Amino acid sequence: MTNASTNMRLKLPIVCFILQIILIILFGVLVQYDHEVDAKEWHKHNHSDYDNDFYYRYPSFQDVHVMIFVGFGFLMTFLQRYGFSSVGFNFLIAAFAIQWATLMQGFFHGMHGGKIHIGVESMINADFCTGSVLISFGAVLGKTSPIQLLVMALFEVILFAVNEFILLSVLGAKDAGGSMTIHTFGAYFGLIVARVLYRPTLDKSKHRNSSVYHSDLFAMIGTIYLWMFWPSFNSAVTAHGDDQHRTALNTYYSLAACTLATYGMSALTAHDGKLDMVHIQNAALAGGVAAGTAGEMMLTPFGSMIVGFLAGIISVLGFKFLSPILEEKLKIQDTCGVHNLHGMPGILGAIVGAVTAAVASSDTYGEGMTDVFPDVANGDVDASFQGVRQAISLAVTLGMALLGGLLVGFIMKLPVFGAPPDTLCYEDSIYWEVPGAEEGHEDQLTTVVSPETEKLNG
């Protein structure tokens, strides 16, 4: 009866079609190719085709794209009965968010003569914004309908774009890899949404809130892709030349150090010394998050490795000790532990960025200062004030995420959006046609999920 609201037969098509048609209309009215994409504009100028920015951004874009669709999508397949939704809803909301983010980010910093100009750099930025939404998705994984997720994406993209505009354009902060704009924002936004959507009797679905052997292997596909391509993520939109090169290298070493810390901490915090897949799948990535702001700076490999090492330790400790507290005391049921992978490491990354900015000197950066800290190079501000800007940016991000998440969480709570009942969380079959698990076992599986499923179908 109440479950009728989870039937997506009309709701999902209506929402998808309305959103897509609005997007198409807005693109028709507002969006143009930028001068590197437009046939006429590009050929107006005298340059080699090899100078097109496509060749210096697109490989990074594709790596980021893999992180968004394979990385995030498969990382969340660890749940035993939620693989279709993890990959599939990830796919849906990302496909929506990249379009919507193009408009929102373009509105705030891509307008030229009343038109939004797009190209490979705006594609990367749209993917970045989408990453933030997917982080929030991780906090509510298994407890939301696809419509709730689209609603979340709709509002979160707007708030992301506003926050990004304040940080990068108003405050003049640097955050190429998005420790603040992407990770901190996405994590705390999602955590507050999870708080608002708190389910006191969620343990009715507890038996499904765990992995099985092969689901953990699918999740490792996500983990490894995120890990490998994080250097591309952090360096995708920095200035060209040494900046991209340095950011990729710093991230590479931060992640490597983080991985050893993660394995050590995972064994140390287990009563029998056995490694925990949850830690390996998530905490080993914290080094990429924590290098998101300072990665483009002269952090040095030495500094990068320290940052990664700390991020790994913090992240495992978070999974072990903080997540249970969040759930019991603060009533935040953080399915994927985004607080440990994106929240705390994001804050760590913001702080490292602020400190690294504050100690920047022309002695270290030389002429390269112009790319990394243009305002410092111009003499508009001194380095320590750049550090202050970075710190303020962290505070603004936390504030935006918390308030935004609160607001959007309440919107998402509207019954019409079709959230699953407490008895059918972490369960694909409520929104998907689900086949059996292995040949010869179909009956058995159907039995496992059937009592509620039948009611739904009835």
Added chain:
Amino acid sequence: MTNASTNMRLKLPIVCFILQIILIILFGVLVQYDHEVDAKEWHKHNHSDYDNDFYYRYPSFQDVHVMIFVGFGFLMTFLQRYGFSSVGFNFLIAAFAIQWATLMQGFFHGMHGGKIHIGVESMINADFCTGSVLISFGAVLGKTSPIQLLVMALFEVILFAVNEFILLSVLGAKDAGGSMTIHTFGAYFGLIVARVLYRPTLDKSKHRNSSVYHSDLFAMIGTIYLWMFWPSFNSAVTAHGDDQHRTALNTYYSLAACTLATYGMSALTAHDGKLDMVHIQNAALAGGVAAGTAGEMMLTPFGSMIVGFLAGIISVLGFKFLSPILEEKLKIQDTCGVHNLHGMPGILGAIVGAVTAAVASSDTYGEGMTDVFPDVANGDVDASFQGVRQAISLAVTLGMALLGGLLVGFIMKLPVFGAPPDTLCYEDSIYWEVPGAEEGHEDQLTTVVSPETEKLNG
């Protein structure tokens, strides 16, 4: 007894070795490095090593390569007992086809002084041609022996090269992403082959012609990789500069719009509003197919999104309503639904390409017209006639595919090629050593497949 023909002990080695030895001899006689690959030729000229086309094509090549081997391979693993064959036969026929396509395509448009010159661009084109063969493979998946597939590849590559030559060189059509040359050709060729190979009692294997939970997740690996890298596919061989940039961007937005349409339509066409993995795995990709011809043109993001949106709708409707008709009325058993993913969206893409070409103006393209429509830029033809050429190209492609598929289908039907019996379609164990499904269940599984297997082994 009849089943003895499916024993590959001698047949497969003979076919593989003969084909490979012929390829080696033909390469020895006919093939040379082009001037960007040859040590002597490259160093004869005065240019920077950074100007080598390798740097401006190879990243796209690798993305295409991933689509061919991982994308197509894993997309077809959705069947519960056909994962080895899906990935494994895909691997085999692709490895053959890329070599054979190098020769055939080189023969038609890469000859220099009696030699075929090869480099990164010919590698991409060979992968493209292979993609067409793999599309046809999708139509007959589960019902053919590896030798039949090699025979199909042998002939299809020749016909692909002829058709491509007629379209691009004789008719002067544009089709960078292959809506016509790759998708329409591969789909209708495969569908006619499937018609010729029609099996009236295929329902003896019906219980295996479906997915299980984890096989659908493996298939999603294929889907997501195809989706992510389609912008690289469509832009891989366009002119450099704005053209590659624009094609990638158009495809990106076409796919995003297609995905929302797919999710909406999938829920709408299900009686209980539940999403169907078959739609998500396939129809969400139709936006890439449909942007294959017009992607390099000034389609605008607005136009791209409309095309993708329509492609998604058409594709889901095809799966829901047209595929059953094809099977029952036309006796075409299209295992992967290639008509819905490649056939109809390919035709849509060809039509969109013809219309977009017909309305091209120097007002829109400026000097960039030379890259996109050289004959129009030269004044040899006007834009509307370029549109006519595109439309004729579609007709030629359909004709070539239908006649070619008919011919090749009858060749493939020869009993000596070892097609599986109707009782053992969609089943790995006829051509592969197959282990159990999960530890502790080996006995059970063996029982499931053993009756026929034992006869075969006996």
Added chain:
Amino acid sequence: MTNASTNMRLKLPIVCFILQIILIILFGVLVQYDHEVDAKEWHKHNHSDYDNDFYYRYPSFQDVHVMIFVGFGFLMTFLQRYGFSSVGFNFLIAAFAIQWATLMQGFFHGMHGGKIHIGVESMINADFCTGSVLISFGAVLGKTSPIQLLVMALFEVILFAVNEFILLSVLGAKDAGGSMTIHTFGAYFGLIVARVLYRPTLDKSKHRNSSVYHSDLFAMIGTIYLWMFWPSFNSAVTAHGDDQHRTALNTYYSLAACTLATYGMSALTAHDGKLDMVHIQNAALAGGVAAGTAGEMMLTPFGSMIVGFLAGIISVLGFKFLSPILEEKLKIQDTCGVHNLHGMPGILGAIVGAVTAAVASSDTYGEGMTDVFPDVANGDVDASFQGVRQAISLAVTLGMALLGGLLVGFIMKLPVFGAPPDTLCYEDSIYWEVPGAEEGHEDQLTTVVSPETEKLNG
């Protein structure tokens, strides 16, 4: 009792933390950005940001990175109960080895004024060295603790760097794709370690030393990624321009020919003509290994295909006939068959490289000789002597690998490192928290692994 040594609660954290802290200190003291990474240094010179080597190496780096972490990691998931360890230990030791290799390789050929200079090329080389360690891992897969593997990596990286220094800097050999430095070294090093760690009663774990259906599909993810990106691997550190282009192309055709040979041989050597996944997963890659030395030379596509074809044949024959002999007569239990994939094809590649070098002429190479054989171009040596150098390099590599493996094998044998007992080889649950296989089957699975597991936990 003895099993207490396999408890990693304290050992693994201590080892990980000590190693990582030493790495951080050594990086702090010794490592600097090179002039393409450092903000100040890069901007001292007058060049375009687009000339930064990042843009001409980083896409290759990322492909190599995928091979190391996804390729090697998933290739080894074929075992039914060792997927966590395969991907997870691969991840751990690779994360350690890339840092340690940066130092060791930098010490031997990256020192500038007492500092090790690093950038994208050193990152590729560090990944290469790591690949060698992972090959050795394949030989001992399932029979070692993570600490033993870290100990192996610690010493093997040093010996790899010494051997690489002797070959490339002292002997003046060419080995861009590492047929000798990476594959031959890694394989024979690992085989000797496996010999030293010989377990006479390993058949107590025999029932776990095999695949299940889905584990073979996971392994195919590794195979296909290795296969697709091998052209990038072999060309990643060659000279720019025609050299990278040619190496990638040669490897592409070598792999394609190898694949057909593999399928043919796999069917031919099976008593019932059925394909064996072990062959497909491994032997189809031998063409990449065998093109590792000569790939950058003017091998021609014709030559490359012959090399690949032979490599595939040798490799399948090795799996079929040589591996059982190695185990029974030489007491080498080579879990992944690295002798067949890396050992013999590596030697073949070294020989092909020596012969191809010996016949190099300025007639063929023109001015390009300077990039491929600088000493021949300079007139310091003639081509035939370059061939001799290559042959000596193979002998040196074999000697270093055998002696090094012997030494390191005995170190790894120390009981304190916590090797698994013979009854618990090829089993994740000894070092990992392992969930059930499928919902509803947890109890059953726990029963399967519980007798020993309980003792361990007790």
